[in-house]
Every structure is written in C-alpha cells, then in structure tokens.
Amino acid sequence: xxxxxxxxxxxxxxxxxxxxxxxxxxxxxxxxxxxxxxxxxxxxxxxxxxxxxxxxxxxxxxxxxxxxxxxxxxxxxxxxxxxxxxxxxxxxxxxxxxxxxxxxxxxxxxxxxxxxxxxxxxxxxxxxxxxxxxxxxxxxxxxxxxxxxx
Amino acid sequence: xxxxxxxxxxxxxxxxxxxxxxxxxxxxxxxxxxxxxxxxxxxxxxxxxxxxxxxxxxxxxxxxxxxxxxxxxxxxxxxxxxxxxxxxxxxxxxxxxxxxxxxxxxxxxxxxxxxxxxxxxxxxxxxxxxxxxxxxxxxxxxxxxxxxxxxxxxxxxxxxxxxxxxxxxxxxxxxxxxxxxxxxxxxxxxxxxxxxxxxxxxxxxxxxxxxxxxxxxxx
Numbered sequence: 001x002x003x004x005x006x007x008x009x010x011x012x013x014x015x016x017x018x019x020x021x022x023x024x025x026x027x028x029x030x031x032x033x034x035x036x037x038x039x040x041x042x043x044x045x046x047x048x049x050x051x052x053x054x055x056x057x058x059x060x061x062x063x064x065x066x067x068x069x070x071x072x073x074x075x076x077x078x079x080x081x082x083x084x085x086x087x088x089x090x091x092x093x094x095x096x097x098x099x100x101x102x103x104x105x106x107x108x109x110x111x112x113x114x115x116x117x118x119x120x121x122x123x124x125x126x127x128x129x130x131x132x133x134x135x136x137x138x139x140x141x142x143x144x145x146x147x148x149x150x
Numbered sequence: 151x152x153x154x155x156x157x158x159x160x161x162x163x164x165x166x167x168x169x170x171x172x173x174x175x176x177x178x179x180x181x182x183x184x185x186x187x188x189x190x191x192x193x194x195x196x197x198x199x200x201x202x203x204x205x206x207x208x209x210x211x212x213x214x215x216x217x218x219x220x221x222x223x224x225x226x227x228x229x230x231x232x233x234x235x236x237x238x239x240x241x242x243x244x245x246x247x248x249x250x251x252x253x254x255x256x257x258x259x260x261x262x263x264x265x266x267x268x269x270x271x272x273x274x275x276x277x278x279x280x281x282x283x284x285x286x287x288x289x290x291x292x293x294x295x296x297x298x299x300x301x302x303x304x305x306x307x308x309x310x311x312x313x314x315x316x317x318x319x320x321x322x323x324x325x326x327x328x329x330x331x332x333x334x335x336x337x338x339x340x341x342x343x344x345x346x347x348x349x350x351x352x353x354x355x356x357x358x359x360x361x362x363x364x365x366x367x368x369x
Contacts, residue, residue, distance in 0.1 A: 106314050
C-alpha cells in the first residue's frame with residue numbers, strides 16, 4: 001500500500017478529477033448552458049429578471065441571479081455554469097459573482113444530498129425541512145456577508 | 151416464450167398524452183423547421199440549442215473557447231476548460247491525504263469540536279473527509295452512529311454541518327475555479343465564509359435539537 005510514489009498518488013487523484021469532470025461537471029454545465037440558451041431565446045430570462053429584481057436587489061444582485069440560486073439546488077456545477085454564462089452575457093459582473101459564490105455551495109446540490117448524505121447517514125426524514133432551511137438560511141447570510149466584502 | 155411476452159407487452163403498452171407531446175416536440179426540435187426562426191420560437195431548433203464555438207478575434211482576451219459562443223457547444227468547451235483545474239485540485243488533495251495532511255488536520259480539530267459544534271473529537275476523521283467528499287463523510291458518519299460513538303442528537307448536528315456546502319473543499323476548488331478569475335476578493339475569502347457558515351448552520355441545528363427534541367431523542 002505504501003509503495004506508491006507521490007507521483008502515482010497525484011495521478012490517481014487527477015484520474016478521480018477526470019471522472020468527476022466527465023461524469024458530473026460536463027453534463028451539468030452543458031445542461032445549464034442549454035437552459036440559459038432556452039430562457040434567453042424565449043425571453044423568459046428577462047422576465048425572471050424583472051420579477052425577481054426587487055428580491056435580489058436586497059443582496060445587490062440583478063434579478064436574473066435567481067437562476068444561479070435555483071440551479072444550485074440541483075447541482076453546484078450547473079450553477080457555476082449558469083453564473084459563467086450570465087457573466088459572458090454581461091448580466092452579472094465580477095462583484096455579483098463574488099456575492100453569489102458561497103451561496104452556490106451552501107445551498108448547492110441539495111436535491112442530490114437528501115439521498116446521498118442524509119439518506120446514507122440515516123437521518124429521519126422529518127428533519128429534512130429544517131436541514132434544507134438551515135442551508136438556505138446560510139446562503140442568504142453569506143450573500144449579505146459577501147456584499148460587504150465584494 | 152419470454153421474447154414473445156415482451157413483444158406482446160410492447161404492443162399493449164398504453165401511450166400517455168405526455169408521450170405524444172414529447173414525440174412531437176422531438177420531431178420539431180430535430181426537424182429544423184424553425185432553423186431560421188427569430189425570437190422565442192428559435193428555442194425549438196436543435197442547431198440553435200447546440201449554439202456555436204466562440205471565435206478567437208482578440209488574442210489577448212479569448213481563450214481556446216473563443217468569444218461570443220453560446221448553447222451546448224459553448225457550455226461543453228467551458229466545462230472542458232474546467233477539467234485541468236479539477237484534475238490538479240484532486241491530484242493535490244490526494245497527495246496531501248497520502249502524506250498524512252488530513253490526519254494532521256483531524257488531530258488539530260479534535261479538541262475544538264466539542265465546544266465548536268457539540269460533537270465528540272472522534273468525528274474528526276469523518277469531518278475532514280466530509281470536506282473532501284460528501285459520500286465519504288456520510289458513510290463514516292453512519293458507521294460512527296451504528297457503533298454507538300455518537301448519539302442521535304450529535305448525528306443530527308453533524309449531518310447539518312455536512313449538508314450545507316457538502317464536499318466543500320473539493321467542490322469549491324474544482325467547479326468554483328471557473329469563477330475565480332472574476333472574483334473581486336482573493337479566492338480564499340469565500341472558502342472561509344463557507345466554513346464559517348457550516349459551523350453556524352450546525353449550531354442552529356444544535357440549538358434546535360436541544361430546545362425542541364429533548365424528550366424524543368434522550369432515550
């Protein structure tokens with residue numbers, strides 16, 4: 001077990017990274033980009049932007065930033081893709097991304113983690129709402145903190 | 151026999167209205183009848199959704215993904231561009247683990263876990279692992295509970311800690327790296343905020359279980 005050199009270990013880790021990339025990141029990001037493309041083409045992105053503008057303004061963000069948070073619930077990688085796509089489209093600025101980035105992870109991949117984490121540990125499902133509530137509460141607080149720092 | 155049964159079943163299968171709508175949508179999207187369409191209707195064209203690779207007009211700003219791309223193709227190149235950072239981050243974490251870095255982190259953490267989170271020091275390994283991999287953390291927590299090392303209350307607090315920003319370090323360093331160049335603060339600042347908020351979240355749960363779950367969980 002210990003006859004592995006540091007180089008072998010690094011390569012093993014890099015391989016894990018490759019698998020994460022191929023199996024999680026690329027499919028999720030691709031999905032996020034296509035969703036944004038559809039929302040943009042249909043005009044729904046601007047609509048969502050207008051509807052959520054008052055809420056997101058509390059955090060110093062444009063209304064469209066709600067898309068980053070919604071997609072975060074499904075996948076962290078997807079939310080990063082959405083944030084990147086919105087930045088490329090000129091909707092989000094660097095300061096906006098700075099405000100959003102901890103929230104992406106704090107409320108990220110919740111849907112998957114209900115099963116992968118809470119299910120595996122054996123947490124009673126009656127505690128799922130409070131667990132979700134804490135995550136979202138954390139994300140909201142983090143956006144206030146990042147707004148001061150950004 | 152089996153084959154025939156399957157065929158019969160296939161013939162009898164009822165097709166829901168959703169199925170027909172899905173088929174119609176697929177035909178529309180792949181047929182290209184809206185290929186030249188403008189406005190929202192163009193969202194029903196496969197080629198438009200595939201988008202385009204960016205072009206390298208300006209060597210100083212454009213990466214290999216180019217500028218002005220969109221849709222699935224732009225997303226793919228963007229995601230492909232993430233892989234080097236992900237592979238590098240995972241490689242480094244693996245080496246740190248191999249060299250005993252995680253054990254060191256666990257040793258440093260153990261004495262402060264009780265005051266900080268209200269969970270015993272024995273959860274140190276699981277805690278450090280959970281920062282690296284959500285699944286590893288979950289598996290180890292399960293074992294800690296099953297072997298009686300942690301109580302039901304401690305399990306809930308510890309789960310709340312892991313649930314928000316799961317796999318923190320690995321996830322932040324891998325997918326997050328795509329956004330690092332846009333940040334207006336050093337990349338370590340959001341990571342510190344993440345870890346602090348995890349502790350805050352766990353303590354909200356700690357408060358909750360001590361206030362509201364006294365009777366049911368003490369037995």
